Amino acid sequence: MTGKSEHKINHLLQMLADGNFHSGxxxxxxxxxxxxxxxxxxxxxxxxxxxxxxxxxxxxKIPGGLSLLNQASIQQALSHKLQGSSNLFQEIEVVSSIDxxxxxxxxxxxxxxxxxxxxxxxxxxxxxxxxxxxxxxPFGANLYFSIGxxxxxxxxxxxxxxxxxxxxxxxxxxxxxxxxxxxxxKWPNDLLYQNRKMAGILVEASGESNDSSFLNIGVGINWNxxxxxxxxxxxxxxxxxxVIPDSITRNQLxxxxxxxxxxxxxxxxxQGFTNFAANWPKLxxxxxxxxxxxxxxxxxxxxxxxIESNGALQVAVDNSVQVFYSGEVSLRALSSKK
Ligand code: BTN
Numbered sequence: 117m118t119g120k121s122e123h124k125i126n127h128l129l130q131m132l133a134d135g136n137f138h139s140g141x142x143x144x145x146x147x148x149x150x151x152x153x154x155x156x157x158x159x160x161x162x163x164x165x166x167x168x169x170x171x172x173x174x175x176x177k178i179p180g181g182l183s184l185l186n187q188a189s190i191q192q193a194l195s196h197k198l199q200g201s202s203n204l205f206q207e208i209e210v211v212s213s214i215d216x217x218x219x220x221x222x223x224x225x226x227x228x229x230x231x232x233x234x235x236x237x238x239x240x241x242x243x244x245x246x247x248x249x250x251x252x253x254p255f256g257a258n259l260y261f262s263i264g265x266x267x268x269x270x271x272x273x274x275x276x277x278x279x280x281x282x283x284x285x286x287x288x289x290x291x292x293x294x295x296x297x298x299x300x301x302k303w304p305n306d307l308l309y310q311n312r313k314m315a316g317i318l319v320e321a322s323g324e325s326n327d328s329s330f331l332n333i334g335v336g337i338n339w340n341x342x343x344x345x346x347x348x349x350x351x352x353x354x355x356x357x358x359v360i361p362d363s364i365t366r367n368q369l370x371x372x373x374x375x376x377x378x379x380x381x382x383x384x385x386x387q388g389f390t391n392f393a394a395n396w397p398k399l400x401x402x403x404x405x406x407x408x409x410x411x412x413x414x415x416x417x418x419x420x421x422x423i424e425s426n427g428a429l430q431v432a433v434d435n436s437v438q439v440f441y442s443g444e445v446s447l448r449a450l451s452s453k454k
Contacts, residue, residue, distance in 0.1 A: 121157075124147055124149065124157060126212055127146070127147055128143065128154070128157050128158075128161075131143060132182070133178065133183070133184055135177065135178055135182070136181075137171065137175045137177045138175050138176055138177070139174070139175035140155065140175055140176065142175070164239045164254065164255035165239075165257070165345050166178065166182075166254070166255040166256055167179055167342075167344075183365055183366065184256070185236055185238055185367060185370075186210065187208055189365070189368070190208060190236070190367050190370045190374070191208055191371070192371065193368045193372060193375075194208075194370075194371040194372075195371075197372050197375035197376070198378065202232075202374070202378055203378075204265060204382070205232050205233070205234045205263065205374060206232050206233070207232070207234070208233075208236070208374075209234070209235050209236070210236045210238075211236070211238070212237070212239065212255075213237065213238065213240070213255070214237045214239075214240055215241050215242040216241075216242050216244050216334075217235040217236065217237050217240065217260055217262035217334065218244055218262045218318065218320065218332055220262070221233055221235055221262045221263075221264035224264065225264050225330060229330070231264075232263075232264065232265045232266075233263070233264045234261060234262070234264075234374065235261065236259070236261040237253070237260045237261070240260050241253075244318065245318065246316065246318055251316065251336050252348060252349055253336070254345040254346075257338075257340060257341040257342065257345055258337060258338050258340075259336070259337040259339055259366055259369070259370065260334075260336050261370065262332060262333065262335070263331075263333040263335075263374075263377070264330070264333075265330070265333070265381075267328070267331055267381070267385065268328055268385065269327075269385070270329065271329055273426075274329065275304075275428060275441065276425060276426055277331070277381075277384060278304055278305055278317070278319040279301075279303075279304060279305060279389075279392065279396075279427045280380055280381065280384045280389070280392050281305065281317055281333055281377065281380075281381075282301050282306075282307065283380070283392055283396070284376050284379075284381075285307060285376075285377070286299050286300065286307055286399050287376070287395070287399070288372055288373050288376035288377075289307070289356065289359075289373075291372075292359075292364060293360060294359065294360065294361055295358065295359040297309065297310060297359075299314060299359065300400060301399050301401060302401045303400065303402075303420070303423070303429045304427065305317040305319075307337070308401045309358065309359060310354065311352065312351075312352040312354035313338075313354065314337065314338055314353070314354040315335065315336060315337040315338065315356075316335075316336050317334065317336075318333075318334040318335075319333050319334075320332040320334070335373075338354060338355045338356060339355060339356050339357060340355050340356075340357040341355055356369075380392075388425070389426075390425065393423055393425060396422060397422070400420065403420055403421075403422075404420065404421065405419065405420060406418070407420050407431060409429070409440050411440065416438060416440075417433070418431040418432050418433035418434075418438065421437060426441075428440060
């Protein structure tokens with residue numbers, strides 16, 4: 117999308133965000149384009165899986181309205197929680213639609229390395245999940261963001277780091293949860309609510325030396341996705357709005373999550389993984405429960421008993437403990453408790 121059409125579509129979204137009908141004529145006048153051009157922009161929004169009603173004689177309307185992402189509000193919530201400005205995330209960018217925030221940060225990093233960046237999108241055309249799966253990314257329904265950072269860590273330290281990120285997000289969200297049950301982690305870093313997936317994390321790293329790595333941390337959190345938008349997802353899923361108060365906006369939540377991630381990343385850099393590992397039993401969805409680990413070599417049944425300091429999962433099988441590494445296995449509870 118060119119800068120000009122992006123500007124027009126953002127302007128159109130701001131006008132439709134109130135949830136009221138707006139006639140094609142008025143929208144065209146405000147945008148300085150023809151009514152046919154307005155219709156084309158509306159079609160683009162519908163292709164982004166945003167529900168827009170079009171009623172003859174009345175115009176266009178987004179049912180329920182929209183609370184759009186806003187860079188200044190996110191920045192404000194982040195500085196408020198950190199009680200000062202962030203020194204890990206120097207640039208925060210909000211975009212309407214992009215192929216993938218993860219791809220974008222790699223490109224930005226190549227052009228201008230070194231800076232800590234965050235890219236947040238309302239919609240992704242080619243969102244990527246783990247193991248080459250797509251990440252369904254309808255407009256305005258969820259949170260999709262990537263963080264690009266250079267950290268003084270060798271690639272061997274990254275297994276633990278990936279768990280630190282999942283635990284930081286889980287604890288940050290649980291501070292807001294008003295439902296009886298809390299959000300939990302399924303190893304290595306899916307967030308679950310009542311055994312339904314609420315968020316996924318994709319950590320990609322490249323390192324040229326043993327003491328520094330470029331990290332691309334991608335996070336997708338379901339916010340208020342409708343069944344019609346998420347029907348292609350091949351596993352049960354949950355929305356964050358099921359467990360936190362309606363008064364919290366996506367902007368406030370993003371500010372909080374980034375602040376908590378910053379605190380925990382710094383703590384990990386200074387103190388290592390030991391303190392984090394101690395939190396695993398209370399955060400893990402399947403701690404001390406029967407699990408099946410699916411590996412490339414086959415399935416292993418046992419009981420989840422903990423994690424190692426490099427992030428590997430410990431599973432008790434018969435009389436010994438077997439250790440599994442990130443990326444090689446997936447995990448399912450044998451018995452799901454409701
Ligand atoms: C998973 O499969 O569980 C990981 C999902 C990660 C999705 C996020 S959304 C923001 C970022 N951009 C992407 O293309 N993927 C990640």
